[in-house]
Amino acid sequence: MTTTTTGAGSPAEATRAGEARGTAVTRRLLTRSEASRRASAARLKLWVGAICALVVIVPILLAQVLPLPDANAQDLGDRLAPPLSAGHLFGTDQLGRDLLSRVLHGGQVSLAIGVLAVIVSGAIGVVLGSIAGYYGRWADTLISRLLEAQMSLPLLMMLLLVVALFGPSIPVITFVIAIAQWPEVARLTRSLVLVEREKPYVSSARTLGLGRMTILIRHVVPNVIKQATLVVLLLLAQAVLLESALSFLGAGPQRPFATWGRIISDGQDYVTTAWWMVTLPGLFIVLLVVGVNLLGDALRDRPRRTTTSRLRGLLGLRDKAAKGATS
Amino acid sequence: MTVATYVLKRLGQGLLTVFLTVSTVFVLIRLAPGDPAVAYAGPLATNEQLAAVRTEFGLDAPLPQQYLLFLQQLFTGNLGQSYSFQSSALQVVLERLPYTLTLSFSAILLAALVSIPLGVWMARRTDTRSETGVNVVAIAGQSMPDFWTGILLLSAFAVVIPVFPASGFATWGGLVLPTVTIAILQVALISRLVRREMAANFAAPYLTVARSRGVSERALTWRYAMGNSAIPVFTALGTRFAAMLNGVVVVEVVFAWPGVGSLIVRALETRDYPLIQATVLVTSLLAVGVQLLIDLAYPLLDPRVRLGKASAA
Numbered sequence: 001m002t003t004t005t006t007g008a009g010s011p012a013e014a015t016r017a018g019e020a021r022g023t024a025v026t027r028r029l030l031t032r033s034e035a036s037r038r039a040s041a042a043r044l045k046l047w048v049g050a051i052c053a054l055v056v057i058v059p060i061l062l063a064q065v066l067p068l069p070d071a072n073a074q075d076l077g078d079r080l081a082p083p084l085s086a087g088h089l090f091g092t093d094q095l096g097r098d099l100l101s102r103v104l105h106g107g108q109v110s111l112a113i114g115v116l117a118v119i120v121s122g123a124i125g126v127v128l129g130s131i132a133g134y135y136g137r138w139a140d141t142l143i144s145r146l147l148e149a150q151m152s153l154p155l156l157m158m159l160l161l162v163v164a165l166f167g168p169s170i171p172v173i174t175f176v177i178a179i180a181q182w183p184e185v186a187r188l189t190r191s192l193v194l195v196e197r198e199k200p201y202v203s204s205a206r207t208l209g210l211g212r213m214t215i216l217i218r219h220v221v222p223n224v225i226k227q228a229t230l231v232v233l234l235l236l237a238q239a240v241l242l243e244s245a246l247s248f249l250g251a252g253p254q255r256p257f258a259t260w261g262r263i264i265s266d267g268q269d270y271v272t273t274a275w276w277m278v279t280l281p282g283l284f285i286v287l288l289v290v291g292v293n294l295l296g297d298a299l300r301d302r303p304r305r306t307t308t309s310r311l312r313g314l315l316g317l318r319d320k321a322a323k324g325a326t327s
Numbered sequence: 328m329t330v331a332t333y334v335l336k337r338l339g340q341g342l343l344t345v346f347l348t349v350s351t352v353f354v355l356i357r358l359a360p361g362d363p364a365v366a367y368a369g370p371l372a373t374n375e376q377l378a379a380v381r382t383e384f385g386l387d388a389p390l391p392q393q394y395l396l397f398l399q400q401l402f403t404g405n406l407g408q409s410y411s412f413q414s415s416a417l418q419v420v421l422e423r424l425p426y427t428l429t430l431s432f433s434a435i436l437l438a439a440l441v442s443i444p445l446g447v448w449m450a451r452r453t454d455t456r457s458e459t460g461v462n463v464v465a466i467a468g469q470s471m472p473d474f475w476t477g478i479l480l481l482s483a484f485a486v487v488i489p490v491f492p493a494s495g496f497a498t499w500g501g502l503v504l505p506t507v508t509i510a511i512l513q514v515a516l517i518s519r520l521v522r523r524e525m526a527a528n529f530a531a532p533y534l535t536v537a538r539s540r541g542v543s544e545r546a547l548t549w550r551y552a553m554g555n556s557a558i559p560v561f562t563a564l565g566t567r568f569a570a571m572l573n574g575v576v577v578v579e580v581v582f583a584w585p586g587v588g589s590l591i592v593r594a595l596e597t598r599d600y601p602l603i604q605a606t607v608l609v610t611s612l613l614a615v616g617v618q619l620l621i622d623l624a625y626p627l628l629d630p631r632v633r634l635g636k637a638s639a640a
Contacts, residue, residue, distance in 0.1 A: 037454040044459060149344050156576050157591055157607065161352065164595050165359040241472055245577050248474045249592060264475055271482045278482075282475035289470035297466065 042298045049294025056288040060111055063104035072097065072257070080274045091276045093266065103281050105257040111288075113174050113253075114239040118232055120178035125185025126221070126228055132186070133193025134216045143190075147183045155180055156245065163251040170253050173246060177239050188231055192224040233296030237289045244285055260285050333634045337622065341615035348611045349604060353397055356603055357390060363598035367410050384410065384600075397604070406608065407601035411593075416605035420587060424609065427579070427586035431571040433506045438513035439564055445514070446521020446560075447548060453526050462522075468515035477508040477581035493582075505582045509575060513567055520563050524556035531555075557628040565621035569614045 030036060059066065069088075075096035083091040083099075090099035132143035159176050166172040196202070197220060205215045246252050247261030258266070260281045267277025364380040365372070372380075381387045385396065400406050409416040445461070452458045481504060485493035492501045528534060529552055537551055572587075579588035587606055594602040625632040 041454040041459045048463065149347065160595055161355055165355055237470065244472050245474065248577065249580065268478055271478055272486050278478050282472065285475065286467065286471050290467050293466045293470055
């Protein structure tokens with residue numbers, strides 16, 4: 001029997017093999033089971049993700065403390081110096097500005113925009129999604145139509161348009177990215193609330209005479225918020241990419257520091273003579289986004305430590321709740 | 328509800344979305360700072376010249392009146408003259424459209440050809456070491472900004488080793504690098520979706536039953552599991568394709584591809600109102616149309632789906 005293809009039957013099989021030999025399930029059989037393989041894959045992702053993300057985030061947070069030249073200080077005598085040259089770990093750009101300092105200071109702006117955008121979109125998404133899920137009827141119709149309409153809009157085009165409208169300042173770009181991202185949180189929250197509101201505790205609360213608003217805020221939302229926020233890390237990765245695309249197209253913040261997309265776009269003309277100007281800032285983006293994506297993935301896949309899921313894992317059944325939340 | 332009424336209803340909804348989109352854009356671009364007259368006449372133009380340009384473009388009329396004129400144009404299919412191209416805005420967009428369609432289509436084709444077999448392979452050996460490795464690589468592919476991969480591919484295969492042309496669409500070779508750039512991201516996304524769907528089907532009881540009846544592994548994979556994963560996978564491919572029709576802006580800019588994406592960037596820079604409106608109209612019509620086609624294809628993929636039934640799909 002080809003158990004390697006699915007792995008689903010292996011725990012049950014382990015039990016059978018154990019019975020045949022007159023022993024209980026051995027430790028070796030358990031480590032080969034699907035649940036533990038999933039857990040170890042998730043653990044690997046968690047570690048690799050954390051390391052990738054921290055390698056980028058820690059230097060960015062320390063940019064002010066590290067002994068770096070001013071990010072905007074030009075030195076025309078020291079133009080296009082290659083990486084590892086005196087005083088410039090990442091080399092310099094066409095105006096003699098220190099590339100590492102530019103990347104780190106720009107990274108502060110990118111990261112701040114990403115985190116703020118995710119907080120704003122998460123808040124909008126949870127509020128509207130839970131209203132749509134709990135109240136249903138016209139509220140649901142309205143919010144769901146709004147979601148669908150936004151999903152069929154030419155997204156990047158609209159973002160460019162709005163940035164052109166209000167100017168490429170940090171609040172505008174943050175807001176624009178948040179608006180682009182709230183549908184994902186809202187859809188997820190709505191589907192979670194739809195399941196939650198049918199549970200007995202909700203009708204008990206209603207019998208006790210609690211208002212609908214109170215039940216939603218005090219009882220339903222706290223039960224779904226944890227799952228809804230798991231998607232946030234994946235959104236942060238998207239937000240960083242979106243911001244870099246905007247600034248590559250010239251619709252990114254200029255002050256106080258140019259962000260990664262802008263630095264890459266500046267380096268585009270020098271890509272054959274000064275490879276570092278494009279490659280190194282890009283690697284920073286990739287490391288950060290990979291790290292955040294892996295973390296988000298691992299947290300989502302990590303088997304939950306509840307009695308039922310442990311039981312299900314042992315029986316080789318898939319955790320229906322976790323699967324429904326991710327799809 | 329019959330299929331015909333279903334299609335009509337969906338068409339109506341789609342057209343409403345398109346109408347709301349173009350109306351929003353109409354208002355937004357007129358609220359924007361930046362005067363098309365200045366962009367057109369140049370910074371040295373006198374006030375009289377600017378006024379003349381505004382009259383010529385109809386920009387001195389009150390906003391409601393401009394909107395009525397715009398609606399009239401919308402229903403007659405004539406969106407006015409592009410300021411910078413000096414010809415019908417719709418015409419300019421339609422001339423660029425085949426380039427974007429070619430690029431999007433070849434990218435989605437490449438993505439499907441790579442990601443479906445890859446996803447199936449991953450689903451058959453979930454959470455083994457090699458699969459986790461491939462999964463991490465896929466996440467990396469999904470994490471690379473497309474303009475960055477584009478520039479790197481460009482400098483590697485057009486400058487350092489000049490195999491492909493660097494920009495534009497003079498020969499078919501020019502299609503390769505932008506296609507690959509777009510496909511990298513799509514392969515990463517779609518192969519992971521295929522993996523998820525197929526893995527769920529591989530774990531389903533019906534598959535164990537079929538296997539115990541002696542159905543071959545090949546049939547189990549492609550006929551049983553793939554048959555049941557077809558709808559989500561197809562939906563993802565279709566939605567990605569629809570998104571590409573207006574989302575390949577960045578890649579078009581990097582490769583100087585003469586498509587709709589690079590057109591919109593230019594139109595926004597020059598505040599070419601008719602051109603912006605025409606581009607948004609055409610791309611959102613296409614996106615809505617593709618979405619409808621995807622829904623209409625569901626019964627072909629899964630005979631259980633009946634269009635117009637509430638429980639469909």
